[in-house]
Amino acid sequence: MAKFYGVHLDEVQMPDFVKVVGIQHSILPPVSQNTVEISGRAGAYDFGNEIGTREITLDILVVAEEENVMPQLLEQFGAWLYHDEAKKLVLGDNPNRYYMAKVTGDSNIKESFLVGEGSITFTCSDPYIYGMEKTLLIPDTYAGEVLDVENTGLAETFPQMQFEVTKDVSAFSVVSGDEYVDLGTPYTVDVESPVNISPYLMKDQLTTTNGWTNSGSVEGGTVQGTFEVWNSHCFRQASQDFGTGSNWHGGTMIKPLTTTASNYEMLFYFYISSNVEQVGRVQVCLLDSNGIMRGRFQVKDASIGSSKLQFEGWIYGSGKSNNFARFDLPASITSMFGYIRLVKSGRYYTVELYQSTDSTERNFRYLYGKRFFDGKQEYQDKIAKAQLHLGTSGTAKPAYLEARDLYVISKDVTKNDTQIPLILQVGDVLEIDNEKGAVLKNGVPFYQYLNPTSTFIRLERGNNGVIISPADAFKNGQITYKERNL
Structure with a gap:
């Protein structure tokens, strides 16, 4: 007899005081036929099927071990059930498959002191059943031949693709049958050599402190300690010892850019986690050739007794500072893996803040953005260096802080009409999410070179x-998909 392994929602098991006594669900989600009737023609034209939403109903018993605790148990059960968005729902009779579902409708319980009886309905607006995740690793010897990708599910699925770029290219494409994702323009003999219009001034994944030097000062605080490389992927405070101080204090390091820039894009990836007893800030600064501050951006928790993350951004010039960006993050966000994006283009500054839905995966969503016009041209100094700082304040316990990646890209290069831009450079990571229709370069949306006729791939x-193509432009390529069934 098959064993029932319980019910999991959002990877959390149903409370053990709830017993599932029955499951009601259909063999297929509702299927309707798209037809068009034509006058004078018998029957109708068949334009395929429409797949509706799937519903799953659990018949349950809530069992209390003693009287007068049923209300508290129902509150706990309600907290487990309710989510704003669909989450993974795993039914224990098939633990290797899951639905994307959230509870809907009534949740009435017939209560008799020690036992509550009722039914809970989950709605799957995505009607598919998901199974195992499969990954095809593309060999580094790949030479352009057709790759055989077998979808072992019973329904079509949309793969995720990732490539580590090994040479500068002006075009990149993935093709499967009549579907394709096409980026950039191939180089031809009718134009000059491709030009790099967005050269990296800094491309540092913070896996070594080589090239970085300790600084004797930090804006709004004092220098205490220095950085260490942690787990081969980030800078953090060495030994987690932030020293002492009555104001902000912690480590800080500076690294020069390859050249100065008037127009640029900065991407700074970070992680911060704080609680009601902790205080901390993670900060990136841009300096001129004399080490004078020209931009400062940070995410911090400066509150004791609560956990409240704030984002702040300043620009400096003409003896002035301008705190043009300030944002209080939602109270539900007490830890985040995110990135700050700053674009300086002429007299415009644009800053944006993004958060990942996972502490390790680069699945980012937009949180905040602000644009500033430097009408009097007071903030136009060139940048030449970058500075990182991790700190805490006073005697409060330090929050957990990581500086993960820092990119600075020049926007000063221009091209003429006979030149083709290089869109991907050595070390870039290209990701294509064919389900969402998303293209990312180094975790950042990358649509400016996407051919509008691209159809994405199923x-x-x-x-x-x-x-x-080009077959020799990447390594560590992989194609990943999830099995889907109706």
Whole structure:
């Protein structure tokens, strides 16, 4: 007899005081036929099927071990049930498959002191059943041949693709049958050599402190300690010892850019986690060739007795400072993996803040943005260096802080009409999410070179052929998909 392993929602098991006594769900979600009737023609034209939403109903018993605790148990059960968005729902009769579902409708319980009886309905607006995740690792010897990708599910699915770029290219494409994702323009003999219009002034994943030097000062605080490389992927405070001080204090380091820039884009990735007893800030600064502050951006928790994250941004020039960006993050966000994006283009400054839905995955969503016009041209000094700082304040316990990646890209280069831009450079990571229609470069949306006729790629049931071009422009390529069934 098959064993029932319980019910999990958002990877959390149903409370053990709730017993599932029955599951009601359909073999298929509702299927309707799209037809068009034509006058004078018998029957109708068949334009395929429409798949509706799937519903799953659990018949349950809530069992209390003693009287007068049922209300508290129902509150706990309600907290487990309720989510704003669909979450993974795993039914214990098939623990290797899951639905994307959230509870809807009434949740009435017939209560008799020690036992409550009722039914809970989950709605799956995405009607598919998801199974195992499969990954095809593309060999580094790949030379442009057709890759055989087998979809072992019973329905079409949309793959995720990732490539580490190994040479500068002006175009990149992935093709499967009649579907394709096409980026950039191939180089031809009718134009001059491709030009790099966005050269990196700094491209540092903070896996070594080589090239970085300790600074003797930090804006709004004192220098205490220095950085260490942690787990081969970030800077953090060495030994987590922030020293002492009555104001902000902690480590700080500076690294020069390859050249100065008037127009640029900065991407700074960070992680911060804080609680009601902790205080901390993670900060990135841009300096001129004399080490004078020209931009400062930070996420901090400066409150004791609560956990309240804030984002702040300043620009400096003409003896002035301008705190043009300030944002209080939602109270629900007490820890975040995110990035700050700053673009300086002529007299315009644009800053944006993004948060990932996972502490390790680069699945970012937009949180905040602000634009500033430097009408009097007071903030136009060139930048030449970058500075990082991690700190706490006073005697409060320090929050957990990481500086993860820092990119600075020049926007000073221009091209003429006979030149083609290089869109991907050595070390870039290109990601294509064919389900969401998303293209990311180094975790940041990358649509400016996407061919508008691109259709994105779906894997039909069974074998599918995939071709990637140029074949010699990447390594560690992979194609990942989840099995889907109706």
